Amino acid sequence: MNSTVSFFYFLSFLTVLSAVMVVVSRNPIHSVLYLILTFFTLSGHYILLNAQFLAAVNIIVYAGAIMVLFLFVIMFLNMKQDNEESKTNLTKIAATIVGGTVFVILFGAYRKTAIAPFNPEQYDSQVGMIESLGKLLFRDYLLPFELASILLLVAMVGAVMLGKREIGERHF
Amino acid sequence: MDLTEFLVKTATIFVVFVLTLVIAMYSTWAERKVAGFIQDRSGPNRAGWGGLLQPMADAGKMFFKEDFIPALANKWLFIAGPSLAMLTAMLASAVIPFGSTIRVAGHEVAMQGVESNIGILYVFGVVALGVYGIMVGGWASNNKFSLLGAIRAASQNISYEVAMGLSLIAILMMSSSLSLGEIVAQQHGMNWNIFYQPLGFIIFITCSFAECNRVPFDLPECETELVGGYHTEYGSMKLGFYLFAEYINMFISSAIISVLYFGGYNYPGMDFVYQQLVKALGADTGHNVATLIGTAVFFGKALFFIFFYMWVRWTIPRFRYDQLMNLGWKKLIPLAIFNIIITGAAVLFLKPLVTAWLN
Structure with a gap:
């Protein structure tokens, strides 16, 4: 096994482990920290x-x-560990069914997918670099890119409108 | 990658690491000396000549203090907070170009830990992670004042990151490269970015003051409102790590400022000095000595900005929190966007005109 493959397995193990820990942790703060770790390992996959x-932007954003x-x-909500038990059995059963269904769908989709034949000799290793990404975005996919940015602008204006100070006295 | 290359890289990164730590250590000494000078007193002068052993004495004191963890604190996260602060502070030093290359037996060794084609994005990502050390530590202390201090520090950092990123974009539009080595190389021959980006520089340095939680933006540890801020519950070396991380951040941001705006290791008359040295000492030795002079110039610039941080600290009073937020969101961000538009217009219209006129 060459070093890239072993590194890939190590990273995948870390990714799955931290993703499982996000769900298993009793403390919400720990869950968030494990989720951050998951993003880091995903960035590691991008670098591989x-x-x-993409790796850098994944970390930044x-x-x-x-x-x-x-x-x-989560810090402001100040959730304590003991009131986590308040979930009823019905909620738990429903959550299990929904999660299991999603898993079955994903597994089925994965089994049906045929991965396109791929030739390592002809693969352009520079395809993920920022220069080629920029050329692709601003030449071939200019319209979708601009539309996405307009969508983001609209969302931002909406957020500013929602967060605007109400008329009346200031509270700080 | 063969073994020698790997060992050389490891050695470079180790040297960069040690240099960063030593400079941060002596920044604590310099801070007190500068404070003493500005306030017309002598500053530390007992430990060693001119107080030069004072950082050692402080470190020793920190180590031998009682390592106390509050009973209701989250123990692991309480320890993880300062460690994360140190880790994220140290990470950014890996991509800073300290000089051009050293030639040893036909090999060119770059004076840079890692040359990456996303260098500046890497720095930006690491800076964005700096918040976690403070937030985790502040929350894990299980103290309302710590939590409020941490929230303040974090919201200040993420607010100023926006303006900082926008001021960087103007630089990137000019250099059309994200690699720090490339950005420095393009500033060769007094083409320093400060002459093209004065507004961007002012925005960037203001934001880096805020990112380092330095005066006039040191609201996270405002004694009158928040006791000690996010590190109220910390003592011993864990507090030391938090304070030390601030000085490392200061050095890193000074280095980044000199790389981005002041030409890094470039200095006026560089080519002349290079030719004279090559003539006098031969191609390899001359090249190496020229590189070392460039590195010395780079450190001179970085140290000047560290001094600038201290100078500002003892000159300007602190902002109020709403003033800080207004400055960040309502003044710096629009200014940075304006700067981007001006830069774009200049690159598109002014640059061809000037090039045509010069030829």
């Missing part, structure tokens, strides 16, 4: 695929920004 830009907001909310 030579997609360095998910681990650096979104998970910080998750942590914010």
Whole structure:
């Protein structure tokens, strides 16, 4: 087994382990921290695929920004471990059924998928680099890219509208 | 990768690591010396000549203090907080180009830990992670003041990251590369970015003050409102790590500022010095000595910015929290977007005109 493959197995093991720990942890803060670890290992996978830009952006956006907001909310909610038992058996059964269905669907889809034949000799290793990614985005996929950015702008304007200070006295 | 290359890389990273730690250590000494100078007193002068052993004495004191963990604190996260702060502070030093290359027996060894084509994004990602050390530590202390301090620090960091990223984009539009080595190489011959990006530089340095939690943005540890901020419950070497991480961050951001805006290891008359050295000492030795001079220039620039941090600390009073947020969101971000538009217009229209006029 060459070093890339063994490294891939090590990373995959870490990814699955930390993803399982996200679900298993009793403490929500621990879950969030394990989720951050999962994002890191996913970035490791991107680097193995030579997609360095994607790896960096995954860290910046998910681990650096979104998970910080998750942590914010969970820290302020101050959830204690003992009121976790308040879930009824019905909720648990429903959750199990839903989760199991999603698993079956994913597994079925995975089994039916045929991976396109792939030739390592002709593969362009530079395809994940930022230069080729930028060319692809701004030449071939310019319209979808701009539409996505307009969508994001609209979402941002909406968020600003929701978070706007209400008329009346200030509370700080 | 063959073994020699691997060993050389390991050695480079080790040297970078040690240099960062030593500079951060002596920044604590320099901070007190500068404070003493500005306040017209002598500062530390007992331990060693001019107080030079003071950082050692402080480290010894920190190590021998009682290592106390509060009873209701989350033990593992309480320990993980300062470790994360140190880790994220140290990580960014790997991609900083300290000089051009050293030639040893026909091999070129770059004076840079890792040359990556996403260098600046890597730095930005690591800076974004710096929040976790503070947040985890503040939450794990199980103290309301610590939590509030941590939340303050984190919201300050993520607010100023936005303006910082936007001011970086203007640089990237000019260099059309994300690699720090490439950005420095393009500034050869007094093409320093500060002449093209004065507004971007001001935004960037303001944001880096806020990212390092330095005065005038040191609200996370505002004594009058929050006791000691996020490290209220910390003592011993864990507190030491938090304080030390701040100095490492200061050095890293000074180095990044000199790389991005002040040409890194480039200095005026560089080519002339290089030719003279090659003529006098032969191709290899001359090249190496020229590289070392460049590295010294780079450290001179970085140390100047560390001094600038200290100078500002003892000159400007602290902002109020709403002033800080207004500055970040309502002034710096629009300014940074304006800077991007100006830069884009200049690259598209002004640059061809000037090039045509010069030829």
